[in-house]
Amino acid sequence: MGPWGVDVRGNGAAVNGVDLREALGVCDRDPVGSVLAASRIESALADGGDRAGSSLWGFRRDGRLDAVCWAGANLVPVCAEGDVEAVDAFARAALRQGRRSSSIVGPAWAVLALWDRLEPSWGTAREVRPDQPSLVLDGPPLVEPDPDVRAARPDEIGIVLPACVHMFVEEVGYSPVEGGSTAYESRVRALIAEQRSFVRVGTGERGPHVVFKAELGAVTRRVAQVQGVWVTPSLRGRGLAAPGMAAVTELARLRFAPSVSLYVNSYNERALATYRRVGFRQVGTYATVLF
Template identity: 70%
Template sequence: MGRRSAVGAARSVVTDVDLRAAARLCERDPVASVLAASRIESLLAGGGTRGGSALWGVEREGRLEALCWAGANLVPVCSPEDAAALDAFAATALRQGRRCSSIVGEAGAVLGLWERLSASWGPAREVRADQPSLAISAPPAVEPDPQVRLTAPDELGVLLPACVEMFVEEVGYSPLTGAPGAYEARVRSLVRDRRSYLRMMHGDLGPEVAFKAELGAVTRAVAQVQGVWVAPSLRGRGLAAPGMAAVVAAALAATPTVSLYVNRYNERALATYRRVGFEQVGTYATVLF
């Protein structure tokens, strides 16, 4: 049944989706869909009207009911009970071959998609099936750190090593092993777009990053914090909660809700975020290749 169902369902996948319809679909659950919605809204802001080959949709009776962003990450936006949509996205992904470094998003949809892809795309390097999705829409419950601020463009040289160290610690390999210059360009763009925050310290070898975080995905409704990191030598000194509070306060000045997702086993991080005022609103999952 699986293969026939998937192939048949694939006929219902449309590409070059209307971006306004896609944005409306994401509004059903802004926190769960922020990774896809941020890309869709960016295209709309640039004057685009259609999603191109990177945006797959499933329509029923002329209405967009599910979508999947297919870029560096594969991000399904659909009900985990929508088996036909997951079949369709899986069939399209299998036909194209794996081009993404991860599948990420709402846990039910991600794990449902991975169940359909794992026989051909597996084994994954890691499956993180339980990542609490947290959000805050009120002022932080702890005092923001006044030394946390936007990263200045001329601080890229000291920021980049901290970003690389964070990435290696979180994912297990260096982001510099990919396309030459791609990771540095991403970090540079976050600084340029005023979405990179840090607290500096003066170490033995000069200025160093003590705390950092980025607004990695931003929409009209949600700013998702990513890349939270405290220098290893400074952990346990109470920098994380005030630092996060500063980032939340800054983000809430422009966006109604701030969100993030974290691995369930990272109890220290979960405790920090809850202290700041974050509450769980859902669950993410990530399949890493």
């Protein structure tokens, strides 16, 4: 064992300044598992860069880039299962930098192996979700899409944002806008502007309100990952989720990428049943460590 309790069986070090196209080649080995990192790499390329700065770590073996780790708001490792040397290298880099990310997320083996090395120094996580089936749909949905689900409009931020906040509180346990923070609202506005926020809007005594929503949280040229699926509590159990998700997958495949993915906690049996009814199949397992 090395300093901070890190296993140093591998002698390689994580490096910065990684060539972005080379990094995408690593992500292409598992497009669904790597979508969170690949989406950020593709965005950096679209902004005109060809090399990443300190936000992307690379691990080389025999001169070849074998693994990468996005180190931004989320820590996202991308490496082959069982690649202990790469995980060790990323753990050393994370310990040198200190915890700056709000979560570690990605394929379960890499996330849990990385957290095993970081926990002695970083301390207890707020929550560890070790078993999150990673699902994908790469063809037409198996249920009829809801024709009322569409991309949200910028002028609907007043009804979309509260729905997003309610979903976040249910999922994570605290409000993303507490303390007056505007970062979450900016993110919601950006997704709407990019037509990556989908809603079904209901009407009634309280006026227009969101009854179903979902966003494409990460998009690459190959995969669009759905996040933030939510049905208003008063209408749950009435069959809105499956047709809504079918509509989201059709819109995502038409406008963004040929495959649509998502991950969900294994204990959320109702959600898993809904996604499978739509046509999603499991291709892997994610894990998330929340701080």
